[in-house]
Amino acid sequence: xxxxxxxxxxGGGMAGLGAAIRLAKEGCHVAVVSRxxxxxxxxxxxxxxxxxxxxxxxxxxxxxxxxxxxxVSAEFIKEALAYFLNEIALGGLPYxxxxxxxxxxxxxxxxxxxxxxxPETMAASTAEKESRxxxxxxxxxxxxxxxxxxARIPATDLSVxxxxxxxxxxxxxxxxxxxxxxxxxxxxxxxxxxxxxxxIPAVLGWMRALEIKRMIEEETKRPVFEIPTLPPSxxxxxxxxxxxxxxxxxxxxxxxGKPIETVEMAGHLVEAVTLESMGRPTRVNGNAFILATxxxxxxxxxxxxxxxxxxxxxxxxxxxxxxxxxxxxxxxxPEHPIEDAGVLVDEEFRPRAVEIxxxxxxxxxxxxxxxxxxxxxxxxxIVTGQAAASSCxxxxxxxxxxxxxxxTV
Amino acid sequence: xxxxxxxDVIIIGGGATGCGIARDLAxxxxxxxxLEEGDFARGATGACHGLLHSGARYAxxxxxxxxxxxxxxxxxRRIGKKCIEQTGGLFVRLPGDSKKFRDRFLEKCExxxxxxxxxxxxxxxxxxxxxxxELEEAVLVPDCSIDPFRLCLLNIVSSRRRxxxxxxxxxxxxxxKERSRCVGVKALDLFTGQVKEIYxxxxxxxxxxxxxKTARLxxxxxxLTLSKGSLIITDHRLTNMVVNRLRPASNGDxxxxxxxxxxxxxxxxxxPDPDEARLxxxxxxxxxxxxxxxxxxxxxxxxxxxxxxxxxxxxxGCEGDSRRISRSFRIIxxxxxxxxxxxxxxxTYRYMAEKVTDxxxxxxxxxxxxxxxxxxxxxxxxxxxxPLSKRLENLNEIVCECELVGKREVEETVNRIxxxxxxxxxxxxxxxxxxxxxxxxxxxALGIIHNMGRISIxxxxxxxxxxxxxxxxxxxPALWGAQLREEQLVEGMxxxxxxxxxx
Numbered sequence: 001x002x003x004x005x006x007x008x009x010x011g012g013g014m015a016g017l018g019a020a021i022r023l024a025k026e027g028c029h030v031a032v033v034s035r036x037x038x039x040x041x042x043x044x045x046x047x048x049x050x051x052x053x054x055x056x057x058x059x060x061x062x063x064x065x066x067x068x069x070x071x072v073s074a075e076f077i078k079e080a081l082a083y084f085l086n087e088i089a090l091g092g093l094p095y096x097x098x099x100x101x102x103x104x105x106x107x108x109x110x111x112x113x114x115x116x117x118x119p120e121t122m123a124a125s126t127a128e129k130e131s132r133x134x135x136x137x138x139x140x141x142x143x144x145x146x147x148x149x150x151a152r153i154p155a156t157d158l159s160v161x162x163x164x165x166x167x168x169x170x171x172x173x174x175x176x177x178x179x180x181x182x183x184x185x186x187x188x189x190x191x192x193x194x195x196x197x198x199x200i201p202a203v204l205g206w207m208r209a210l211e212i213k214r215m216i217e218e219e220t221k222r223p224v225f226e227i228p229t230l231p232p233s234x235x236x237x238x239x240x241x242x243x244x245x246x247x248x249x250x251x252x253x254x255x256x257g258k259p260i261e262t263v264e265m266a267g268h269l270v271e272a273v274t275l276e277s278m279g280r281p282t283r284v285n286g287n288a289f290i291l292a293t294x295x296x297x298x299x300x301x302x303x304x305x306x307x308x309x310x311x312x313x314x315x316x317x318x319x320x321x322x323x324x325x326x327x328x329x330x331x332x333x334p335e336h337p338i339e340d341a342g343v344l345v346d347e348e349f350r351p352r353a354v355e356i357x358x359x360x361x362x363x364x365x366x367x368x369x370x371x372x373x374x375x376x377x378x379x380x381x382i383v384t385g386q387a388a389a390s391s392c393x394x395x396x397x398x399x400x401x402x403x404x405x406x407x408t409v
Numbered sequence: 410x411x412x413x414x415x416x417d418v419i420i421i422g423g424g425a426t427g428c429g430i431a432r433d434l435a436x437x438x439x440x441x442x443x444l445e446e447g448d449f450a451r452g453a454t455g456a457c458h459g460l461l462h463s464g465a466r467y468a469x470x471x472x473x474x475x476x477x478x479x480x481x482x483x484x485x486r487r488i489g490k491k492c493i494e495q496t497g498g499l500f501v502r503l504p505g506d507s508k509k510f511r512d513r514f515l516e517k518c519e520x521x522x523x524x525x526x527x528x529x530x531x532x533x534x535x536x537x538x539x540x541x542x543e544l545e546e547a548v549l550v551p552d553c554s555i556d557p558f559r560l561c562l563l564n565i566v567s568s569r570r571r572x573x574x575x576x577x578x579x580x581x582x583x584x585x586k587e588r589s590r591c592v593g594v595k596a597l598d599l600f601t602g603q604v605k606e607i608y609x610x611x612x613x614x615x616x617x618x619x620x621x622k623t624a625r626l627x628x629x630x631x632x633l634t635l636s637k638g639s640l641i642i643t644d645h646r647l648t649n650m651v652v653n654r655l656r657p658a659s660n661g662d663x664x665x666x667x668x669x670x671x672x673x674x675x676x677x678x679x680x681p682d683p684d685e686a687r688l689x690x691x692x693x694x695x696x697x698x699x700x701x702x703x704x705x706x707x708x709x710x711x712x713x714x715x716x717x718x719x720x721x722x723x724x725x726g727c728e729g730d731s732r733r734i735s736r737s738f739r740i741i742x743x744x745x746x747x748x749x750x751x752x753x754x755x756x757t758y759r760y761m762a763e764k765v766t767d768x769x770x771x772x773x774x775x776x777x778x779x780x781x782x783x784x785x786x787x788x789x790x791x792x793x794x795x796p797l798s799k800r801l802e803n804l805n806e807i808v809c810e811c812e813l814v815g816k817r818e819v820e821e822t823v824n825r826i827x828x829x830x831x832x833x834x835x836x837x838x839x840x841x842x843x844x845x846x847x848x849x850x851x852x853x854a855l856g857i858i859h860n861m862g863r864i865s866i867x868x869x870x871x872x873x874x875x876x877x878x879x880x881x882x883x884x885x886p887a888l889w890g891a892q893l894r895e896e897q898l899v900e901g902m903x904x905x906x907x908x909x910x911x912x
Contacts, residue, residue, distance in 0.1 A: 039898075043906070114911060145853075145855075148869070151859075151867075152866055230906055302890075303889045304889055305694075305697075324690040329882070331880070331881035332874060332878060332910050334900055372901055375905060
């Protein structure tokens with residue numbers, strides 16, 4: 001007999017992996033279907049909850065009524081974020097911050113990016129013009145130009161380490177080796193540092209980053225922090241790796257790199273998705289499904305000249321009908337109505353206007369999310385992912401008449 | 410602080426005509442200044458489809474223009490090898506297109522001396538496999554693809570080598586008159602804010618669509634009708650030959666391969682102000698639809714940008730004060746030291762320059778023959794050319810992945826021309842001209858220029874923001890599919906990673 005998962009999560013980004021982990025911890029047998037590395041890997045690794053104002057939770061209360069955050073309570077948001085942070089901390093990637101306080105991390109342009117929850121390696125980040133920072137860069141690092149920072153924060157010092165031909169990915173891998181690390185620390189010993197803090201592009205290894213940061217702090221007796229970089233972004237990849245490893249530890253099954261070919265329905269239920277493969281199509285059966293395939297960049301939403309569609313289930317998509325109005329006139333400020341495009345859901349995160357009982361939708365594919373304008377990407381993905389997971393659990397409970405899941409932990 | 414200079418001839422406008430006049434004057438030994446408000450080729454020169462006409466397009470409607478085109482086509486192919494790609498062109502007749510028109514077309518081409526060759530559908534498809542397979546026939550003509558920006562630069566090389574001065578990013582704010590004669594101009598250096606006074610014996614107004622605005626500075630009129638033409642660019646070449654529709658000229662009847670991309674155009678809409686012309690959504694739809702009839706793959710091609718140029722067309726009713734040399738362009742002697750040149754097309758820029766310069770020589774009482782058709786454009790020997798093999802030679806540090814521009818090329822360009830606007834570097838290196846339209850590489854290029862100590866951070870952040878804003882206006886009409894995806898990624902990078910716009 002074919003295997004039937006309790007839940008099949010489609011999409012392996014923040015929303016999908018977060019939901020999958022929660023479901024697995026509740027005892028569900030979970031599969032994740034993902035086409036490849038999510039755009040989470042391109043992100044700074046910082047969790048933006050709402051990048052306007054000083055208190056994201058207060059700001060959320062003032063968002064337009066259609067925003068997906070309003071589908072859950074403030075308590076749920078706090079609980080979901082705390083749950084998520086606890087999971088990645090267990091996975092070896094501790095974060096700091098509170099959803100009631102925004103912070104500003106220094107970017108490669110020398111300005112402060114407003115965000116909320118950040119990896120501990122960025123905890124000491126500061127973007128104050130009066131800061132006294134010593135930037136350590138690497139010769140030839142393509143997308144990192146310390147002069148941007150030095151010009152905006154005048155007291156900035158700079159040292160450049162010669163590590164041969166470099167990229168952020170290469171440096172992170174190098175830092176994982178004791179030999180490179182030792183050489184770097186020795187070089188640092190000979191560097192005259194008088195500034196209050198040390199800033200380094202986010203390349204301090206993969207899963208050892210925190211340990212390496214502490215070693216540098218010990219060596220220099222100063223707080224050290226990482227500066228998130230443009231893609232490939234090591235800090236974003238660390239977060240993805242941590243989530244994925246956590247998911248694997250919890251027994252979650254991954255189907256990677258294969259696009260979904262067909263969706264199989266039975267009445268009001270999705271029964272399975274089949275994946276394209278070199279030989280026979282792979283069939284992934286589930287009792288419930290979560291769709292978390294992201295917006296346009298991730299490929300969850302597809303735009304053509306004729307309009308916007310959803311890529312897997314062909315769900316009805318809300319979008320501004322006239323293409324001429326999709327984008328505002330200006331790049332700054334980015335007021336683009338196309339950001340409203342997405343799937344409309346009910347309070348249970350089921351897609352509206354179709355009758356599918358066992359499908360739940362989460363993340364930036366949701367209509368009115370406006371991730372770029374509001375700066376709410378990862379936060380909204382985590383919260384709606386958890387919310388969709390809990391609706392999904394409720395559904396499974398009812399469907400199994402009290403028996404939560406087919407497998408017990 | 411003001412700065413005064415003296416010369417013989419002042420040219421206003423750095424399009425093909427202005428640059429062509431500068432070269433012509435230089436070869437005849439006449440001192441001159443050229444002033445351009447933006448970069449070279451900023452107006453219609455840079456915003457056309459980059460076609461070196463064979464003249465066939467005009468054969469039926471205007472045989473005089475067609476004749477000028479084929480003659481200039483031959484000259485430019487000879488003197489400007491490095492800025493012209495001899496693609497050849499096809500006029501494609503689709504089912505329903507008039508056969509009568511085709512007969513007239515062939516007849517008229519022969520009359521004015523444009524070589525043609527009739528191709529069967531299968532032969533045409535061999536030459537351009539992406540053509541609509543339903544075609545009835547095609548006619549081969551010597552259309553070429555031309556790089557208008559390079560053309561301007563090469564003309565300026567001759568000027569500079571002979572002491573000519575060309576100032577870009579200088580806006581002429583006033584034409585100075587003495588006893589009702591134009592004797593000089595005041596030019597505002599848009600970068601430093603300094604006003605420069607330049608005095609000369611003759612001032613030439615070669616500002617194309619801005620011709621009337623410029624003439625008004627001297628209290629003169631130039632009768633212009635402004636007609637905008639919009640074009641769209643694909644992310645790769647869908648054809649290696651110019652493809653025209655064999656029917657009377659109308660919207661969307663041409664596709665031109667240019668470097669790594671294809672340009673399809675054009676529309677024709679009267680506009681009141683050249684600075685306000687924009688590509689409208691309906692034009693985008695129409696151009697895709699029409700181009701898809703010639704090359705079906707166009708309907709699914711990735712459009713990376715759209716743009717609009719404004720044609721300065723002659724308006725009748727100024728007889729007596731102008732010398733009619735051609736139906737397609739006109740030289741107006743305002744009889745007060747100012748000469749305006751209007752109309753014309755990129756293909757005939759050299760001929761127009763020759764006629765203007767003839768008049769200038771006359772006015773100055775000088776005698777020297779025009780040599781611009783005799784010698785190849787200077788400076789071509791220094792051009793590496795765009796072939797991939799050439800670009801791969803020094804690609805240790807790629808700055809622009811789309812167009813394979815290396816760090817060294819950016820640095821060399823900055824050292825050579827200085828840097829005021831990122832677009833100046835883009836025009837000269839093709840940095841940021843590919844699918845991402847500079848989304849990734851502009852930040853890098855500015856970082857490099859910054860490291861070279863050539864600009865302050867305030868300048869670079871201003872330049873970056875300004876660039877992103879202008880870039881966005883160009884790609885905005887083309888945002889769907891892959892281009893929309895890329896745009897949201899770029900937006901995310903600048904807003905959510907780099908924090909640009911946070912202060």
